Amino acid sequence: MQVKLTDITLSYPSQPPVLTHLNLTVANGELVALLGPSGSGKTTLLNLLAGLLTPSAGTLTFDGTDVTQQDPRQRHIGMVFQDYALYPHLSVLANIAFPLKMAHVKRPERRAQARHYAQLVHVDDQLTKLPRALSGGQQQRVALARALVKHPALLLLDEPLSNLDAALRVELRDEIRRLQRLTGVTTLFVTHDQTDALRIADRIVVLANGQIQQVGTGEQLYRHPHTQFVAEFIGTPRLNCVPYATAAPFLTIPGLPTARTLGIRSEALTLVPATATPQPILAQLTATVTRQVVIGRDRQTNLATPWGSLLSTTLPAMPAGQPVQLAVTARGSFLFDAAGHCIWDGDCDA
Amino acid sequence: MQVKLTDITLSYPSQPPVLTHLNLTVANGELVALLGPSGSGKTTLLNLLAGLLTPSAGTLTFDGTDVTQQDPRQRHIGMVFQDYALYPHLSVLANIAFPLKMAHVKRPERRAQARHYAQLVHVDDQLTKLPRALSGGQQQRVALARALVKHPALLLLDEPLSNLDAALRVELRDEIRRLQRLTGVTTLFVTHDQTDALRIADRIVVLANGQIQQVGTGEQLYRHPHTQFVAEFIGTPRLNCVPYATAAPFLTIPGLPTARTLGIRSEALTLVPATATPQPILAQLTATVTRQVVIGRDRQTNLATPWGSLLSTTLPAMPAGQPVQLAVTARGSFLFDAAGHCIWDGDCDA
Amino acid sequence: MLNAKPTLKSTLVALLYLAPLLLIVGVFTLWPLLTSFLMSGYTHYNYFTNHVGGFGGANFSYLWHDPNFHLALRHTLIFVLGVVPATVILALGIALLLNRITWLATFFRTVYFLPFVTATVAISLVWGWLLRPDNGLINLLFRTHIDWLNDPRYALGAVIMVCIWQNLGVNIILFLAGLGRIDRRYQAAATLDGASTWQRLTNVTWPLLLPMTVLITVNAIVTNFKVFNQIYALFHGTAGPGNAALTLMYYLYQQFYVENQYPVAAACGVVLFALILLVTGLAALYFHRHAWWEGRR
């Protein structure tokens, strides 16, 4: 099902609008991840798609038919609510089977199906419990199973994995992806975990300030952010930002009068390479290591530089206080103007 | 405050025990991250510390005094519940100020303080709203502010950041760490995000199957897991596991009769290096690239090898189908026996 | 807390909270109840001088042999069966409708509340008028010529009608309060899960409303078993034509206040009490099976 939002504006009573003139098209069978800061309106957007909220202006079409005013029930939507909304009076099995019951699926059939999905999300040992006797993650998985079991035409997942441990999260994420591929259901997936988004989404939508900031694949967003907001929002550790005025004297590229900020990804800060690399270099800096932290296979190095404190993830282990010669590669560096638009991007211009 | 759990067993009515003979000591002023699979009993453990649950056996002491039967109210605990448990009829400000009100802090003073903490968690523009008009992440932040505002003697955080976007998450995580350092409050912190755990925790506790699996710093857990469970649980992408029988013929180390499984971290799978590296090599393999995915600055490569499908994060960009020569470095490789205990660890023995 | 066991101390604390209620109930309900239980066994009893001639089951055997008591018993059961389900279901239906509307909502809610505040005397007068054989609105409506209140065949039915109507107000209010407490997320989730309005009602609203339904049902059973005022007012101080609306409570009243057979009235009270207890117990059992009688935990 193709989903199209045209010029949607929505506000809660006596509040400033949450979404303003929002436009978005999701192609049939696409899996779209919705990213955005907390409180940016992601849940609101999903509720709108589900028909639980009606926009104050704009239209919503499914496969070309206007459904702005359509009853939620007719939309065939599977949804995982952010707070699960499990039916407190129903057992896990009954919760999962609920949509099938509503569709008048026969009892043995629906129990079998529910059991199958319970297995998929690993709650098959909790089938007779009531939701209140489940752990947070178990509840979330039940909610996920409930959304999947009915083979919806549109799947809306509001942070469906936020309470799961890493291993399970990866497993279920991949399972969602597999099912989605298999059934070709159009899916919107809110997540705060960029790895999730980057890993399984066909496209990523970044929502902020009531507007879609950018739509693209994970790589597009990471490498070619349209705005400083997107650049900062996507990628961990966070983008290093340096005032353009400070950085300008060091730069090897011609000055850009509208530039205000230089953004440098942590992997774009490397040691000045011994051998010549194919990477063009934007600037060279002398710096001192202030701290190193090892996180799994990552080593994050805090550096004191003439541009202020910067963070790199490429440096090898070295003691604090060690002076180093840094290179800023063009790839992974961006220039933004006062409005935050990206006006130069080391990847394209290289 | 020093927290000590001795031989704690706990079960919910007519359920198998969730915690069995559990022992754990948290030093005064320590920040401990609690990791574990979903449903492993993390929330249960926090509830037990808070006094909301009484163990069926074992004792709990705070600074040496037995508090197993003590009223929760006397424990001076700040807690973020997994489902927030905000007071539905109180505004955001009143929610945050509630613990101060209970402590008979004067009204202007407590409003000022509540405002301060609201600012800290960025909900200062929502102060008059009721919880039900907040987004999921906003609710979570209010819960966090409420737990912090009263300067507790023990801080229990049950996935306090799960619903926040990456940037905010990092910011608040660091804020928690800063405050914790400042006040020296002993803190237990449940999280599913290993970066969080590795980044801010003094020590990490891995809980599974009703037992503490291992306690240590992030690096200890990552480099020297005691068990296969911990090795698999810590680190993304997940540890590559190969049956020892399959791998043995390739290995350069003497055979270990009790070994059952070989575990290989994704960064321990490298191209056979052109130059001699200081790293000892465990085995060499011929493999074919099946798929590559770029996630932020990571590139994950799926490989078809004689040991089955493996995942590496060290390979450069290359097309699918390309044959490669792989080296398995000793560092990042482990051998486990049938019970899952680590009997050989490439790091120590190197 | 979550899994706390009762201790002596916690029991003492709880008793402090319960004390005011228990004290009042003990003195003004339990104590008189016990005395009247005792009285039901007295024979040759002088109520005023408190002279007890003997103790035995004579009063119960009096009841057993009194055809009027049998009549009252039968009527009471029919009455409760007629009123309780109907009033609970109707009240729920109306509450649901009232809960859905916004325009003129206050007006409608107030109107449906009216019968409850209106004095029983006034209500019985009006119903007396509505139920008249000639020109009575009910007869006009159904195109019948029934003398509802003076024909023994219909009198009990008429009382049932009036009581259903009068009970609605309270139950609607309680249901509205209960409905207001149900988190709308469940409705939303169910809608998305494809539940029709009716399915939502039966699968979500109804079970979530169960604590309130238990309250309303138990209350309805209790009050309707004890029906008296409406009958007294509707039939001008009699139990209806040919005792057609003689209920246990009316019988009790007659025995106590009119015929001065105090121990017989007490015995009737015991029977009535046991009967309500039995029926409520059955209802409780039914709800208990649905695990909600004890509330949420």
Added chain:
Amino acid sequence: MKIYKITFIYLLLTLGAVTMLLPFGWMLLTSLQPAATTFATGHLAIPTAWQWVNYPRAWHAAPFARYCLNSLVVTLTTTVGQMLTSILAAFAFTHLRFYGRRVLFDGLIALMMVPGELLLIPNFVTMTRLHWVDTYAALIVPWLASIFAMFALRQAFTAQSPTTYYAARLDGASNWQYLWQILVPANRSTLTAVAVLQIIGSWNAFMWPLIITNSDRLRTLPVGLMAFTSEAGTNYPLLMAATVCVLLPLLVLYLLLQKYIIAGVTRTNLKG
């Protein structure tokens, strides 16, 4: 919702509303009739002459001002008292663990079933022993506990998420503070509904106030309505006029409070 659905709902409600309004309308009309007509025909009719004087006449037929004051005092104190005792007990049954909890609760519910007529005279005797006959205490004290209210509140309290209780305890609230600062305000709707029902019950109470008082000094409004009934008949227009006066305060009160009853702790803004 579809427009036809809305129309249907309103149609149904209006139909019901008419039957609810009829008796009330009849009451109002009767209260304005000259005595003769209604008594004679028992029909609903628009009064030929609107007898507004019925109201002042009814008002002066008994010391209604005094009755009104008594009703107010009694209703207010009993309702407040009832709510207090019920709230305390309901809380204990919801959140406290103690021996005999189930038994005590079921026992109290069983006491709801005691026929009130059976209690009248024993309680009168008790009042005499306490020397409370013809005092406010007699009108108030026996009604300071209501098992129904306790039951209703407990049902509401148990339906509330228990984690707020734990959160409050951790936040340093005592049971007492939790009760008054969280539980009670969070259950405003049920409390209001129950209070309204109790107020009405207390306001309309008739038999006990009559039995337990001997003089006009302490009598309440419903007792005043007896002034219009005699051995040989009833003066309906005056009775209805007085009845209207008695129940009008209740209606006003209900109008004021009903928005609390309806506005529970629902999630707003989600259609459902």
Added chain:
Amino acid sequence: ATSTTRPVTITFWHGMTDQHKATLNHLITQFNRSQTRYRVVGSSQGDFASLQHKIMAGAKAHTLPTIAQTAYTNVPTYVQGGFITPLDPYLKPGALKDVYPAFLKATTYRDRTYAFPFSKSARILFYSPQLLKRTGLRVPRTWAELSRDGQKVHAQGLTGVAFDQSFMSELDDLIAQTGTPLISDQLKVNANSPAALKATHVIYDMLQQKTATTAGTDGYGSTQFFAGKTLFYCGSSAAIPIMQASAPKGFRWQTAPLPSYQGHHATSIAGNDLVLFKSASPAQRRGAAAFMTFLLQKRQTTYWAQKTGYLPLTKAAQRDTKFQAYLAKHPTAKAANQSIKFGFQDVAFRGYPQYFMALSQATDQMTSQHQTPEKAMGRLQRQTERIIKQNR
């Protein structure tokens, strides 16, 4: 008694409301002004049912007033309960001499005076002169005439006679008119004697032929009477004031004594008496007697009768010229006063309330379930005999 002693308070519970209450209060005030030793404090307890409850509760709790209004049929119960006391020691001998025999019989129980007559009314016949004129009929003298009149007007869609909710009193009257009352003074029951059954058939047949009707839930037959649907209405004289107040505009009506049966006249007297409670102090008892005697005086009892429609209790009052003048002015009051001559009251005995319920059930069954008098009265006979036996 010296002027320094406070007057003795006589508390008095009654069931008078509205106008009647005002009238009674006036009399009380008069009494209190007439002397200094006693002060009567009247207190209305609502209607008679409530008053009964109140007395019962008071007796149980030992908080009775000095005197109270009650039906004389309760006296045996009260005596058994041991809380009323005979009036004889406190009344001057012959105090009740002038009282009509109809009222007098009820005052004594087991040869002692317990009940002092107070508010009494008689059954009478109401009719509309206009309607009679239209149908060309006269006021019936006998039940036979009444029954015939009913048949005559039946064709015109009119009912002959309307009773109140139940025809108990009329049945009582009819059976008394056969010469043997339903229950004799020796407590012999005559419910299913041939004579009683025949009398019962008079009303039963009329009901079956629909030439008579009961008021049912209207409570009072006056409703149908005022609607112009019935020729006659058998009712209580106590209803006169309220009928005056509520008659439709232009509707005129008159009263007549009840018809006779087999040449006998008998009208049952209803109403209440005053009783004196044992808990009263000797001074209070004396005061109560003084108050009662005061009420019986010509001036008071005629005032009472004029204001309330109850009957004057003494022959002297009846003869009073002022009262006669009053009657002349208020012809509707005449019938009841004429009936006093042949008025009678049921014998009071323990278990009377139970008998009363049984009688009411019997008439009700004849009315609403069309049970034959043989069956209904047969059962009444058995029930009453049992009641009397049990309460012996």
